Amino acid sequence: MRLITVSGPPSSGKTSIIEKTIQVLKKQAIEIAVIKFDCLSTADEIIYEKKGIKTKLGLSGSLCPDHYFVNNIDACFQWGLKEHIEVLITESAGLCNRCSPHIKAVLSVCVIDNLSGCQTPKKIGPMLKFADIVVITKGDIVSQAEREVFAYNVKKVNPQATIIHINGITGQGAAELAKLFLKANDYNSLDEKKLRFTMPAALCSYCLGETMIGKDYHIGNVKNMQL
Ligand SMILES: Nc1nc2c(ncn2[C@@H]2O[C@H](COP(=O)(O)OP(=O)(O)OP(=O)(O)O)[C@@H](O)[C@H]2O)c(=O)[nH]1
Ligand SMILES: [Zn+2]
Numbered sequence: 001m002r003l004i005t006v007s008g009p010p011s012s013g014k015t016s017i018i019e020k021t022i023q024v025l026k027k028q029a030i031e032i033a034v035i036k037f038d039c040l041s042t043a044d045e046i047i048y049e050k051k052g053i054k055t056k057l058g059l060s061g062s063l064c065p066d067h068y069f070v071n072n073i074d075a076c077f078q079w080g081l082k083e084h085i086e087v088l089i090t091e092s093a094g095l096c097n098r099c100s101p102h103i104k105a106v107l108s109v110c111v112i113d114n115l116s117g118c119q120t121p122k123k124i125g126p127m128l129k130f131a132d133i134v135v136i137t138k139g140d141i142v143s144q145a146e147r148e149v150f151a152y153n154v155k156k157v158n159p160q161a162t163i164i165h166i167n168g169i170t171g172q173g174a175a176e177l178a179k180l181f182l183k184a185n186d187y188n189s190l191d192e193k194k195l196r197f198t199m200p201a202a203l204c205s206y207c208l209g210e211t212m213i214g215k216d217y218h219i220g221n222v223k224n225m226q227l
């Protein structure tokens with residue numbers, strides 16, 4: 001089974017481009033499913049199901065969504081195999097910009113949009129820097145000059161990535177992404193697989209539910225600012 005991790009800031013167009021790419025792949029009678037990871041709530045699974053796309057939803061609740069992703073991806077992979085899925089796509093939001101779901105030798109896509117601001121590529125951490133493919137959306141609502149500056153700033157952060165411009169509404173550009181999806185590595189399990197980048201460390205009193213402010217309550221892995 002081919003696994004593809006798709007991540008990107010909230011509302012960047014992940015669901016739109018996944019759905020449009022699946023439309024292309026479905027014409028080739030390929031079995032596809034999407035696993036959507038989010039924090040508190042999402043309606044994405046309804047959007048996918050309405051389009052006839054098999055979907056599973058994982059909500060991390062009070063946990064870091066990307067830690068939750070790593071703790072569940074293996075089971076999701078097993079589920080995909082059991083369902084005879086050929087292309088399994090995960091969608092996650094990389095909410096803190098320090099996390100990244102990308103796995104070594106597993107095709108990884110970062111979706112960002114032209115509207116998010118020219119400096120945004122610099123602010124997005126490993127989920128952009130270590131992606132194989134960067135999809136840039138919403139080019140239809142900015143000027144040619146803005147599109148070029150944005151793509152240039154993406155290239156500065158991740159010079160190796162293949163950049164694809166996709167219009168999430170019309171699907172223009174999705175056929176190119178579909179072709180790359182079919183070139184993803186085919187695996188029977190995720191045994192021995194490793195993340196491309198470490199997750200942020202936590203394990204402090206606040207991870208365990210502390211809400212009081214003040215030095216007396218800082219326990220565990222804490223870091224003090226130089227003031
Ligand atoms: N104009 C324009 N709108 C787009 C494009 N791609 C996506 N959108 C719109 O952007 C909004 C967010 O798109 P989604 O695909 O839901 O984004 P997402 O990244 O999946 O969002 P979350 O899963 O909620 O983080 C929707 O209203 C889309 O219709 C695009 O290329 N151009
Ligand atoms: Zn989405």
Ligand SMILES: [Zn+2]
Nearest residue numbers: 064066096099
């Ligand atoms: Zn995080």
